Amino acid sequence: MKFKVERDVLAEAVTWVARGLPARPPVPVLAGLLLEASEEGTLTLSAFDYEVSARITVPAEVQTGGTVLVLGRLLADISRNLPARPIEVSAEGSKLQLTCGSSRFSLLLMPSDDYPTLPTSPEASGTIDGDVFTQAVAQVSIAADRGDTLPILTGVRMEVDGDRITLLATDRYRLAQRELTWHPGGSDTSYVALVPARTLSDTARALGASGSVELALGSNAGGDGLIGFQAGQRRSTTRLLDGEYPKVASIFPSSVDTESVLKTSELVEAVKRVALVAERNTPVRLRFTDGQVAIEAGTGDDAQASEAVEAALTGPEIEIAFNPQFLLDGLGAVGTPYARLSFTQPSRPAVLTGQAEEEGEPDTSYRYVLMPVRFAS
Template identity: 30%
Template sequence: MKIFIQRNALLSAIQHVQKAVTSKTTIPVLSGIKLSVDRNGLRMTATDLEIGIETFVPAYMDDEEIVKVEEEGSIVLPARYFSEIIRKLPYQQIELEVKENYLTTICGGTSEFNLLGLDAEEFPRLPQVMGDRIFSISSDVFKEMIRQTVFATSTEEIRPILTGVVLSLKDGLLRLVATDSHRLAQREETVEAPADLTLSNVIIPGKSLNELGRLLPDDDQLVDIVVANNQILIKMENTQFYSRLIDGQYPDTSRLFPTTFKTSILVNTKELYNAIERASLIARENNNNIVRFMITPEQIKITSTSADVGKVTETFIPKEVKGEELLLAFNAKYIMDALRVFDAEEILVEFTGSMSPFILKIPGETKIMQLVLPIRMN
C-alpha cells in the first residue's frame, strides 16, 4: 500500500473514526484504525465492538486530487500514535507506505516516522446493516434531538434499558425519549419516511448517541437512518456510524405526562436557570442537591439550606402565574439540565402537585418536553 494524501483530509478522517477507538481493550487491533486503499480513495474504520465508524476520503473532490494511489492495500495503525503524528506534521502532503512485516512509513516534508502496524485481516468486520426500515432527517435537527434527550439517560447499569434512548416512528413523526426514572426528556420531529414505516422500542445506547452527536455535521444535509434487528446505521455523506441496540422492552412513558394542572408559571428561561444555579451553590453540599420552590401569585422564591455551609434565598417575579400556591422540592441539577436544552426565551412550567411530576415546555409547543419528579420534603 502506498498513497499520497492531503494532510487536512487525512486528519479530518482520523478525528471522525477515532471516536470509536477504545483504549481499554485486551484486543490490540481494537486500539487501531484500519486503512484500506483502492483506486477510488482511502477508507478508514474503527470499532470498539459497541459502535463502529467508517469514513471515506475520495481520490478526487471537486476536481481536486485528494488521494493519489500508487499501490492498493490495507493496514491497521495504532490510533494514538497515528493521530498525533499527523496532527504534528506541518506539511500539507503526507506519504504513507506499508512495507514488509506491516512496517508503515509516514513522511511529510523532511520528517519521517516508522510505525509498526497490524494485519488488517485481524480487524473485525463491521456489521452489514440491511433492510427497508429506513428514514431520513436533517443532520442538524437530529443532532439537536440527541442533545435535548441523551442527558436524561441513566449512568447506572442496574437497569441497562435506561442507559439508552428509545426511538419510535409512526406516521412520519420521529420521537426520542430518555429517562433515568427521576426525570424524562422527550423530543419529536417530522421526518422523511415511507408512509407505512412504523418503528418502536428501538433502544440506542446513550454512549453511542453522545459520540454520534459529536460526529453529525451542523448543517441541513439529510442523513439516512437504517434500523435492523440489533443494529442501527446512520449514513452521512462520506461517513457511516454503526451502533448495537440494547435488547429488552423500554418502559411505557406515554402515560407519564399529566394532562391537567393545578399551577403553571411562565418565566424567562435564563432568569430561572441563573436563579437555580446560584441556589445550587449551597444545594450541592446537601445529600440530594435539593432546592425548594415556593410559588405564590406575586413571586417565586427558591431556597436551599446546608447545615454545614448556610442558606441561600432567590426571589424573582415570573411573567405569569396561574392556579394555586405551591411548595415543592427538586434536584437542582435535573432542572438545570432540562433548561439548558431549551433554545427559547420563555419557558412554561406546569405542576399537578407537590409530589407529582411537573413539565417544562415552550409555550404553545409540544415538540420538546421535559418532565421532572419532585423530591419528598422532610
C-alpha cells in the same frame, strides 16, 4: 500500499473514526484503525469494537492499493500535529511510514487479518435535517441513565411512525421526550428500537453539522440488531439494546393545576447561584407566588442561599423541590427564551416545556418531566 493525502483531510478523517475507539480494548486489534487505499483514488478509514462501527472515505493520490491496520489514537495524534503539507504514506515491511515535510514517523503495523469484519448497515430508510437531529438527541439523551444498574435505561427509545419520530429517555428521576418530523422513504414506515444514548449522542454531534443525516433503520423492532447513520462519506452503525422499555407514558400528568412562565436564562442563573450551597443530593426549593418564584437552598446550621426571579403564575401557589442539576439540565435543553413549568401537586411530577414568547403557546414537541424531591418543611 502507497498514497499521498492532504494533512487536513487525513487529520479530520482519522479523528472522526478514532473517536469511538475503546480506551481498554478487550483484544489488542480493536485499538487499531483500518486503512484501505484504492487505486481508484480513495482512502477508506474504519474502526469497530463489536458494538459501534465508523467508516469514512476521502480522496487520496493512490500509487499502490492495499490494507493496513495501525494504532488509531496514535495515528490521530500524529496527523493532527503534522505541518500543513501533503502526507506521504507507505507500508514497508512491518512498518507504516508517514512523511510530511521534514517530519517522519514509523508506526508498527498490526495484524489486519485478525481484525473483525465491519457490519453491513441496513438499507437507508430516509433522511432527517442534521441540526434538528442533533438538537433532538441532545434534548433527550440527558435524561438517560448513566449507570449500569438497569442497562435498558441507558438507551434512547426511538419510535418511528410514518414521518414522525418520537425519542424518549428516562433514568427514573426525570423523563425527556421529543417529537420531530423526518423524510422517510415510505409513508408506512414503522419502527421501534432502543439505541445506546451515549453512542447516539456522539453520532448526532459528529454527523449533525451536515445538511442532512440518512437513517438506516433495518427491520421493524431492530430485528437485525443494528441501526445505521450516514452523512456524506461518513457512515456509522451501532448495535441496539435488547429488552422491553418500561411503559412510562403514565408519568406525564393528565391535568395541570398551576403553571408558571419565566425567562429561561434568569431561572438558570438563579438556580446555579443558589445551588452553590446545596450539598450533594440536596434539593433546591422553589416557591411560586403571584409575580415571582423564590429559590432557596440550605437549612438549619448549613450554608443557606435565596434568590427571587420574576414569574407569571396561573393557578394556586405551590412550593416544590428539585435536584438542582436535573432542573438545570432541562432548562438548558428547552432552547427557548421562556420556560413553562406545569404542576399538579408538590409530590407529583412537574413538566417543563419551552416557548418563544412570554404570552405565547408552549412548544410541546419537547417535554421534560422532573420528579420532585421531598424536603423538610
